[in-house]
Amino acid sequence: MSTVKGKVAEDAAAKFLIKKGYVILDRNRRLGRGELDIVASSADILAFVEVKGHQQRTSSIEAMHQDKQQRMVSAAQTWLGQHPKFGNYQCRFDLIVVLPSNIKLLPPKIEHIKDIIRL
Template structure:
């Protein structure tokens, strides 16, 4: 098993953790790591109350410098996500009449002894290494 050599491996696992949590809340995942010329949308979900949520996921380890990722959601980052969301809706007109919002999920990764997880590792085996620190609905308001 390869050890992750970048934060992108842990980021992907954090996104998977949040996707599973949202599904347990009744949401349907429409896209994961959706890419376009403006950037990437970590998660796009349809909530149980028929809202399209564009979810930015920040996964951090303990002792991070940016408040579990909250400080990394700058105005520039928000504009990129907004543009990507507009492009997503253009590509998926079936969702254009539903209300939309922008959420942020802050995930904490706790390193366990032994090998760290990789994206190939089942999230169910590593779930205890991730915890949802905060889920902010309408984070860009």
């Protein structure tokens, strides 16, 4: 993500994952035909996470169209080629939706959708 709003959403998503016990391995990595917002691990799972900071949940999910999915898979394959020690991990593609709060002092609402891409 290149915008300030996108950076804020990615930071919130990374903090959320860390609280859930994930280890952040990489962020904002442009590889192959795509970009990986977050690469995280938990036990023997490797999660390639797309972060969307839209105003509505539905627009975030719709943004995961087929071309976006293919670019994400391409980037993940390249990342795995560069990090062979993760070859035995089970790979998963997730989406984290970060919705802004209507009240300025409240944190954003975060939804973690696992296995958004089925290969």
